[in-house]
Amino acid sequence: MSGESLRVEDRGAFVLATLDRSEKRNAIDQDLVDALHALCARLEVERRTLVITGSGGTFAAGADIAQLRERRATDALKGINTRCFQRIRALPMPVIAVLDGYALGGGAELAYAADIRIGTPSLKIGNPETGLGIIAAAGATWRLKEIVGDALATEMLLTGRILGADEALAAGLVSTVVESHAALEHAASLAERIAALDPAATQATKRALLAPASAHPEIELAEQAVLFESPEKQRRMTEFLERRGAKRATEESR
Ligand code: COA
Secondary structure, eight states: OBOSSEEEEEOSSEEEEEEOOGGGTTOBOHHHHHHHHHHHHHHHHHOOEEEEEESTTOSBOOBOHHHHHHOOHHHHHHTHHHHHHHHHHTOSSOEEEEEOSEEETHHHHHHHTSSEEEEOTTOEEEOOGGGGTSOOTTTIIIIIHHHHOHHHHHHHHHHOOOEEHHHHHHTTSSSEEOOHHHHHHHHHHHHHHHHTSOHHHHHHHHHHHHSOGGGTTHHHHHHHHHHHTOHHHHHHHHHHHHHHHHHHHHHHTO
16 A cells, blocks of 8 residues: 555554655655555554654655645644644554654654654754744644653744754653664564564553543553453463463473
């Protein structure tokens, strides 16, 4: 499955989506938004880990400014990027963003929608929207605060300051920085690790992580109640205990 500007590849343990409009620094236009919605529709059913990246040494240099300039109040209220990134955020399985080069404006907000962010040394991430006469309305004003805390998010959003890889790592905006050539491989190893875990438990964990503060701890208890009845939990725990038992028996017979 692929659109003109979004390459989608099945990689076994995960689906790899590459923003592929490098001549425009992968600026997110309506076609890309449509392709991302189509991908979400697939992953809401197929329930696979998504790794999202950009081509040409750039993640995404923002929403497409040529299209943004033409948008009016009614377009703003539709939340074209906002709804798309919320849908990505709400995907049942984890979303891993590989951030090489620029992740600016809407590109940064797409990155904030991921569950796990991996940077490369060339990363430049932030929200220059106010310099264009608009606000960062696709998640930055609430998600960035959650990720890096109030002080830095406020400074970034009010000054348009762009963080390099080291600062992004120190702020927890990316969980690791990996050389560009190895970053996808690292994302693949995380996706493979996730694929070995119980998908129902992974999805329940993601739902609990995304729930508002007021939903805790009831949401964890409800999720756990379902999992405590699952045959997969029984199987995994029995396998662990039997393995331990077998190991102990071998040690005792020595
Ligand atoms: N929207 C639309 N087009 C964009 C774009 C965006 N957000 N970002 C880059 N492009 C286009 C440029 O217009 C240029 O197109 P052209 O060759 O047809 O003129 C092409 O991508 C290459 O951009 P260029 O500026 O020449 O690349 P660069 O490597 O010198 O600089 C950036 C890269 C990211 C620093 C620079 O393109 C930039 O500042 N982009 C806008 C960032 C921004 O404000 N984003 C927030 C938007 S909400």
